[in-house]
Amino acid sequence: MLDEQGSDGPVVATVAKACVTALTATLPGEGQLSGEEKFKRFLLAQRIVGTPDLDLAAEDIVLLKRLIGTAYPPLVVGRVWEVLDPASAKA
Secondary structure, three states, X not given: OEEEEEOOXXXXXXXXXXXXXXXXXXXXXXXXXXXXXXXXXXXXXXXXHHOOOOOOOHHHHHHHHHHHHHHOOXXXXXXXXXXXXXXXXXX
């Protein structure tokens, strides 16, 4: 999705990396998450990392869009949402 130069060479940002980062982050305004919610997010992150062409459930897409929207600036939100929910990208 985006390339940026890191100290050890190019760092490639992907939709999967953005999703996993948002799922595993402590985000502002979420308060204290239950262990159950943290585990649910962990399992989804594991599925995203381990499954190319993953077919996500609607509830997973809603969760990811909310978390991505909180965790990232507009450019990343737009690019990730285009992939997660192409219908939302149509103007």
